Every structure is written in structure tokens, then in C-alpha cells.
Amino acid sequence: MRFLHLLKGDMKFQFRYGIYFIYAIILIVYGVAIHMVPEAWKYRLGLILVYSDPAALGMFFMGALILLEKSERALNSIAISPVTVDEYILSKLGSLGLISTLVAEIIALQCELGNYIWLGISVFFASCLFSLLGLLVGSLISGLNQFVIATVPCEILFLLPPIVYLFITPQKWMGMHPGIASVEVVMQGMGGVANLWILLLWVILLYVVTRSFVKNMFIRIAI
Amino acid sequence: MDKMITVNNLAFSYTKRPFVEDISFEVGKGEIFGLLGPSGAGKSTIQKILVGLIRNYDGSVIVDGVESKKHTNAFYQNIGVDFEFPSLYEKLTAKQNLEFFGSLYSNPLRDWKELLEEVGMLEAADKKVSGFSKGMKSRLNFVKALLHNPQILFLDEPTSGLDPTNARIMKNMILKEREKGKCIILTTHNMEDATELCDEVAFIVDGHIKAKDTPHNLIMSRGAARVTYSYLENGKEQNRTTLLSETGSDEILHSLLRTNQLRSIHSSEPTLNDIFMEVTGRSLV
Structure with missing residues (x-):
């Protein structure tokens, strides 16, 4: 029950702080762009947009949310409440994952990507991955400038490879990369279920690391 | 009197050098205990240990019948913290903040309207916190700490930034909580508040208790x-x-x-x- 309250609260803050508004703008801009590009480009463009924006934006939104909660000290009150570190993280991942998935599905429909259920699952976990990266970085720093700089390596390591992957000859081992695994699930649907496990494994691994950082952040800031 | 907090030979260190050492005190139901000391003396660390955020301490810290380092998250159902600085979502209204933070607890909640009325803020319930003055934020913060009716309260500079009238209202509310049997830990630099409110105070300097007694006894025994x-x-x-x-x-x-x-x-x-x-x-x- 508490988790649902937390989830509802997170969605309310995201709405109040304009994150849903930004997603709406993205949808409009991308909608126009998709209708303007030649038909043959739509599929690849759709894959890039679905992966790079709704999913990866979670990293920046998560960072912004953490920095806001830190600067307004709302996090202090959460740290000394019955909310567990897991509930806190999962609620953030869930709320951002849901909106990312919804936006990705709308873009996918416009680009007629197909495999919509697998796409939704893939985008949700990719969003979790990026949100965890944002949370990890956000738990360590306190300023927006620091955050922007600190996320550059994450972008290079996690965001760039799947985009490059779409334009080169694919190799099997590349599927070990979480972003490429996510794109493969979207492209192959049911056939890419092994990639989904790889993506999930990355999410779990990153969750374990991020959890310990968030726990330390709670101790640091609480009083 | 039932002891809500019992600290025995508490010691903790962030590095190899002891940071707090040989700390012992007890606080019962219906008592206000003041932790007084300069910045960096160890007050916050002691509070962090009391609220279970730091677990690798030596000695014994029993809070609400639970060894602090072994607590579960249910432990926080009975703890309320009024931070020195507002810890509120600025873009939400006072009411939305109270509803959200209240929803994190499973205790029956106190009537937020009554509490807001008591601190003179009922009319501001539907206004965004970002438009509040420092004093209003402090009062809302205090109400937030009381909302889930905790038996143990940690108050950090509760009257800081308040005008004399509102400081008086706040102090009366603290005394009322004491009458209800709440165990209160007060951290303050305001010696007048400490003298008026605390049943017992401890002077914390360099991680040690330099003196501990009732304010009256301290004044009478040391000075004239x-x-x-x-x-x-x-x-x-x-x-x-x-x-x-x-x-x-x-x-x-x-x-x-x-x-x-x-x-x-x-x-x-x-x-x-x-x-x-x-x-x-x-x-x-």
C-alpha cells in the first residue's frame, strides 16, 4: 500500500515539475519529424527515437528529480520514514518507466515498428537501466552542472553503441551490451527473448550497485 | 517512568579517531531532553544513531525497546523528526505535502486541519509551499513531524526563524506533546528555549558529554x-x-x-x- 502511495506521489511530482509536459512536447516534435521523413527511414528513425529518448531521458529526469528532492530536502523526510530504499528506488523506476513506455509506444505506432508488447517490455527495462544510472549519479552529486558532466560517460557507454549498431554489420557478442540487447528485443520481438534476459541482468546488476549508493545517500542527508 | 531512549557507553567514529565517545543518557515518556553543543560537536551523529541511520556504533542504544542498529523500517512509524530546515516539496501545497508524507505511515494520522489551525496556517493549506515565508515553512515542517502521532520526537531548532508570537505557540505545542507522554529530543542553540522546555540537558563538546542535568540544577550548582x-x-x-x-x-x-x-x-x-x-x-x- 505504501509503495502505491509513493508511486502516486512520484507521478504527482513529475507532473508538477513539468516532466510530463516535456514528454508531451517530445511527442509533438517527433510526430511532426516522423511524418516528414521518407517512408524508408521511418523504421530506423523509430528505433533510434524509441531507444534514445523515452528510455534514455529517464536518466536526466531521474537526475533532475533527485537533485530537486535534495535541494528541497524532501529526501531527508523520506530517509527517516518507513519507506525502504527498495521502495524508494522501485517507485521512481516504476513511475518513469510507465511514462517512458507509454511515449515509446506512441512513437512506435507512428513508425509502425511492430512487436508492441516486446517493445513495451524492452523500453520499460531500458528506462529502468537509464533511470538507475541517473539515480546513481544523482546520489553522488548535488548540482545540475556536476550532473550534466557526470552523465557524459554514461551517454557514451550506454546510449551511443545501440545507435551505431543500427548502421554497422551486427555481431552476436554486441548483444551483451544492454542498449543493443534492448534494440534487438524491439526488432526481433519474441525472437529476441534472450536479449531481454541480458537487459534484465544489467538492470539487476545496476540496481544492486545503485541501491548501496542510495542507502549511503539516505545516511548522509537524513539529519 | 518508562524509558523510551536508553543510551549506554555509546561510541562511534567516522575515521580511526573517536568522534563520539562515552555517551550515556536516558529519556523517558513525557520528558524533553536537550542536546546542546556547538556545530560539529557530535549532536547530529548522536541523532543519526538514535534514528537508526548509523548502525556501526559501539555500546548500546535502545530506542522504543529496539536496539537501534537492529531496527526494521517499522521503527520509523513511531519517530517524528522536525528538521532545522524545511524538508517539503515546494511545488506542492501544504495540504498535498501533509497528505503525501502522511500516506507513508500506517499509523492513524492526526487531523492535519487541527494541527494547521493550531500553528495558525489553516488558511494557507491550499497554497504552494514555495510561496511561504521561512516561519511558515518551519511551522509546516513541525506539523509534518507530528502528523503520524509518533511517540518519539526529534526537534532541531524548532523555533528558529519564528517571530516571538509563533515561537510561543510552537513552544506551547511542544509542552503539550510532552504532557501527552511524548519523548522529545531537542537540539538547539537557543538557551532560553532549552531552559524553558527541557527537563534535562546534555552539553556535548568534541563528542563527549561535558555536563548533564536539569537546566535549573546546572544553573544553581555552577553559578549564583x-x-x-x-x-x-x-x-x-x-x-x-x-x-x-x-x-x-x-x-x-x-x-x-x-x-x-x-x-x-x-x-x-x-x-x-x-x-x-x-x-x-x-x-x-
């Missing part, structure tokens, strides 16, 4: 009221100070009184801050 008077001697003003208890044997004072030659006279009692300075060699205010 003094009388300072002035008079003219050979055309020059002279000042003399004598203990209030020794005015009867002060011949100069008697003579000045008999001959109406006193220019001024006033008494002064030591404050808790005087005692703090005497005991620790430092000042808080």
Missing part, C-alpha cells in the same frame, strides 16, 4: 545570582559586583544605601549559556 552597583568616589564612577547571597555582608553597599549614594544597581542571574561557557569554555550564542 550577582548584584552589580555603581557609585561615585572622588568624582569617578566605580562599579562593584557581589554575590546576591553576600549582599548582607557588603559594607560598601550598606553604606551607599544608607547615604543614598548609589548611582545604579541591578541583579543578574547566570543563564544556561553562562554555565555552558563555564563548563565547556565555548559559547553557543
Whole structure:
């Protein structure tokens, strides 16, 4: 029950702080762009947009949310409440994952990507991955400038490879990369279920690391 | 009296050097215990240990019947913390903040309207926190700490930034919570508040308790009221100070009184801050 309250609260803050508004703008801009590009480009463009924006934006939104909660000290009150570190993280991942998935599905429909259920699952976990990266970085720093700089390596390591992957000859081992695994699930649907496990494994691994950082952040800031 | 907090030989260190050491005290139901000390003295660390955020301490810290390092998250159902600085979502209204933070607890909640009314903020319930003054945020923060009706309250500078009227209201509310049997830990630099509110205070300096007693006992045992008077001697003003208890044997004072030659006279009692300075060699205010 508490988790649902937390989830509802997170969605309310995201709405109040304009994150849903930004997603709406993205949808409009991308909608126009998709209708303007030649038909043959739509599929690849759709894959890039679905992966790079709704999913990866979670990293920046998560960072912004953490920095806001830190600067307004709302996090202090959460740290000394019955909310567990897991509930806190999962609620953030869930709320951002849901909106990312919804936006990705709308873009996918416009680009007629197909495999919509697998796409939704893939985008949700990719969003979790990026949100965890944002949370990890956000738990360590306190300023927006620091955050922007600190996320550059994450972008290079996690965001760039799947985009490059779409334009080169694919190799099997590349599927070990979480972003490429996510794109493969979207492209192959049911056939890419092994990639989904790889993506999930990355999410779990990153969750374990991020959890310990968030726990330390709670101790640091609480009083 | 039932003890809600029992600390025995608490020691903790962030590095190899001890940061807090040999800390022992007890706080019962319906008691207010003051932690007084300069910044960096170890008050926050002690509070972090009491609320279970730091677990790798030595000694024993029993809070609400639970060894602090072994607590589960249910432990926080019974703890309320009023932070020195507002910890609120600025873009939400006062009501939305209280509803959200209240929803994180499974305890029956107190009526937020009554609490807001008590601190004179009911009319601001639907206004965004970002538009509040510092004092309003402090009052809302305090209400937030009381909302889930915790039995143990940690109050950090609760009257900071408040005008005298609102500070009075806040202090009355704290005293009311004590009457209800709440166990309250008060951290403050305001010695007047500590003297008025606390049943017992501990002076914390460099991670150690330098003195611990009731404010009254500390004042009475360490200091005494003094009388300072002035008079003219050979055309020059002279000042003399004598203990209030020794005015009867002060011949100069008697003579000045008999001959109406006193220019001024006033008494002064030591404050808790005087005692703090005497005991620790430092000042808080």
C-alpha cells in the first residue's frame, strides 16, 4: 500500500515539475519529424527515437528529480520514514518507466515498428537501466552542472553503441551490451527473448550497485 | 517512568579517531531532553544513531525497546523528526505535502486541519509551499513531524526563524506533546528555549558529554545570582559586583544605601549559556 502511495506521489511530482509536459512536447516534435521523413527511414528513425529518448531521458529526469528532492530536502523526510530504499528506488523506476513506455509506444505506432508488447517490455527495462544510472549519479552529486558532466560517460557507454549498431554489420557478442540487447528485443520481438534476459541482468546488476549508493545517500542527508 | 531512549557507553567514529565517545543518557515518556553543543560537536551523529541511520556504533542504544542498529523500517512509524530546515516539496501545497508524507505511515494520522489551525496556517493549506515565508515553512515542517502521532520526537531548532508570537505557540505545542507522554529530543542553540522546555540537558563538546542535568540544577550548582552597583568616589564612577547571597555582608553597599549614594544597581542571574561557557569554555550564542 505504501509503495502505491509513493508511486502516486512520484507521478504527482513529475507532473508538477513539468516532466510530463516535456514528454508531451517530445511527442509533438517527433510526430511532426516522423511524418516528414521518407517512408524508408521511418523504421530506423523509430528505433533510434524509441531507444534514445523515452528510455534514455529517464536518466536526466531521474537526475533532475533527485537533485530537486535534495535541494528541497524532501529526501531527508523520506530517509527517516518507513519507506525502504527498495521502495524508494522501485517507485521512481516504476513511475518513469510507465511514462517512458507509454511515449515509446506512441512513437512506435507512428513508425509502425511492430512487436508492441516486446517493445513495451524492452523500453520499460531500458528506462529502468537509464533511470538507475541517473539515480546513481544523482546520489553522488548535488548540482545540475556536476550532473550534466557526470552523465557524459554514461551517454557514451550506454546510449551511443545501440545507435551505431543500427548502421554497422551486427555481431552476436554486441548483444551483451544492454542498449543493443534492448534494440534487438524491439526488432526481433519474441525472437529476441534472450536479449531481454541480458537487459534484465544489467538492470539487476545496476540496481544492486545503485541501491548501496542510495542507502549511503539516505545516511548522509537524513539529519 | 518508562524509558523510551536508553543510551549506554555509546561510541562511534567516522575515521580511526573517536568522534563520539562515552555517551550515556536516558529519556523517558513525557520528558524533553536537550542536546546542546556547538556545530560539529557530535549532536547530529548522536541523532543519526538514535534514528537508526548509523548502525556501526559501539555500546548500546535502545530506542522504543529496539536496539537501534537492529531496527526494521517499522521503527520509523513511531519517530517524528522536525528538521532545522524545511524538508517539503515546494511545488506542492501544504495540504498535498501533509497528505503525501502522511500516506507513508500506517499509523492513524492526526487531523492535519487541527494541527494547521493550531500553528495558525489553516488558511494557507491550499497554497504552494514555495510561496511561504521561512516561519511558515518551519511551522509546516513541525506539523509534518507530528502528523503520524509518533511517540518519539526529534526537534532541531524548532523555533528558529519564528517571530516571538509563533515561537510561543510552537513552544506551547511542544509542552503539550510532552504532557501527552511524548519523548522529545531537542537540539538547539537557543538557551532560553532549552531552559524553558527541557527537563534535562546534555552539553556535548568534541563528542563527549561535558555536563548533564536539569537546566535549573546546572544553573544553581555552577553559578549564583550577582548584584552589580555603581557609585561615585572622588568624582569617578566605580562599579562593584557581589554575590546576591553576600549582599548582607557588603559594607560598601550598606553604606551607599544608607547615604543614598548609589548611582545604579541591578541583579543578574547566570543563564544556561553562562554555565555552558563555564563548563565547556565555548559559547553557543
